Amino acid sequence: MSFAPVFSTHMLPTFLNCVKGYRKPTILDIGAVTGQNIQFLLGKGTKVYVDDVLTGWEEWKELGFSGHGTPAQMEEYLEKHLAYPPGFFDGILCWDTLDAIDPLSSRQLIGRLYEILKHRGTILALFGQGARVSRVRAKYCIVDEGHIEYGWTPAGSPSDHQYENQQIHAMFGGFSLIRIYLLRNGIREILFRKESSSAHQPVPNSHPLQRQGTLPRTPSADRRRPWLAMKVP
Amino acid sequence: MWSSKLRRESFRNKEEEVMADKEAPPVFPIRPSKGMEHPSTGTSSIARIGRSIFIKGELSGQEDLTIDGIVEGVIELDDHNLTIEQNARINAKIRARNVVIRGEVVGEIDALERVEIQSMGRLQGNILSPRVVIADAAHFKGSVDMPDHEPQGEEEKEAPADSAVAADNHQPPLEASPSEELIRWA
Numbered sequence: 001m002s003f004a005p006v007f008s009t010h011m012l013p014t015f016l017n018c019v020k021g022y023r024k025p026t027i028l029d030i031g032a033v034t035g036q037n038i039q040f041l042l043g044k045g046t047k048v049y050v051d052d053v054l055t056g057w058e059e060w061k062e063l064g065f066s067g068h069g070t071p072a073q074m075e076e077y078l079e080k081h082l083a084y085p086p087g088f089f090d091g092i093l094c095w096d097t098l099d100a101i102d103p104l105s106s107r108q109l110i111g112r113l114y115e116i117l118k119h120r121g122t123i124l125a126l127f128g129q130g131a132r133v134s135r136v137r138a139k140y141c142i143v144d145e146g147h148i149e150y151g152w153t154p155a156g157s158p159s160d161h162q163y164e165n166q167q168i169h170a171m172f173g174g175f176s177l178i179r180i181y182l183l184r185n186g187i188r189e190i191l192f193r194k195e196s197s198s199a200h201q202p203v204p205n206s207h208p209l210q211r212q213g214t215l216p217r218t219p220s221a222d223r224r225r226p227w228l229a230m231k232v233p
Numbered sequence: 234m235w236s237s238k239l240r241r242e243s244f245r246n247k248e249e250e251v252m253a254d255k256e257a258p259p260v261f262p263i264r265p266s267k268g269m270e271h272p273s274t275g276t277s278s279i280a281r282i283g284r285s286i287f288i289k290g291e292l293s294g295q296e297d298l299t300i301d302g303i304v305e306g307v308i309e310l311d312d313h314n315l316t317i318e319q320n321a322r323i324n325a326k327i328r329a330r331n332v333v334i335r336g337e338v339v340g341e342i343d344a345l346e347r348v349e350i351q352s353m354g355r356l357q358g359n360i361l362s363p364r365v366v367i368a369d370a371a372h373f374k375g376s377v378d379m380p381d382h383e384p385q386g387e388e389e390k391e392a393p394a395d396s397a398v399a400a401d402n403h404q405p406p407l408e409a410s411p412s413e414e415l416i417r418w419a
Binding site for chain 1: 350363364365366367368369371372373374375376377378379
């Protein structure tokens, strides 16, 4: 018997409408793995890829790194674990993954998601109302097209990030905003769409090491991520 | 004379026997089927690969199978069930009716009915199955696809330009609460 609260969702139906224009949409879910979501998305005629980025990142850090992980480590993690071809997905369910990652790593992750998303592909992201102090993270289970059950799952480390709308807008620099919806429970549901490459604005990179040009990078990463190679004045 | 009559009668009898043989329905040997109990032990026929067994190559069979050891290669059970126990380490391409995972699996799974990853199970690979069940603490990374699922009445589009407009017109099933507000960025 489940006692998890169920809330309405306003952006999930919009997200599904955006991707259902394709014959067999390919969707990537980077949130906590739930069979319920997979079954729901399969029922919509999609092909589902599941990749719990946050759990993978926590495990990656435990392998030998300490602290929050450096940008180079995040870059290496994304190279190895989110290694999908460019323009592969029609839609990405981000859920609240970005809430649990530090701002710079979030920008790196968004840059990676931008690459693997198709032109005019859609991202659904949720942002919470405040910092998460306990070692749990939200687990979103789709009940039906209009409702999401909010469960909890253990997390490696607490999150202390709370993003303002303008920060989120800046982080998703290469995307256009379709719609943002503030739910009664304080969760912001935001839908972004990848625009054409000409309209693409590089994700701003404000890390001091990158400003100094001392952040180690691989040449292949530079080719695929022009904003990393960009000199920030 | 008696002898020739007897010979004729015996010949007629043999001819009738041959005719009877031709008309008799064919007899097929009894083969064990799915879920059938073993005649001597009374248990259902499930083969088991123990935890100390290591198999590299192609594994196929016509009965249910439980693996607790290490298997690398191909596992083909077609119409039968596969259970991968906690100690099992599988790196294989799997085809079965139902697959239950409690151990570690790397590879592709093609299941006719269902794939279930239980709480201790870990799967890295692609699933082709109409039904997938994943427990809370299970680990899964890969793709899931439903075989032969064709959405009807929809044609492929390269870029759904109007989808966002259509999406904007979509009304969610629940009425918006008064305290929920819609925010738009210009």
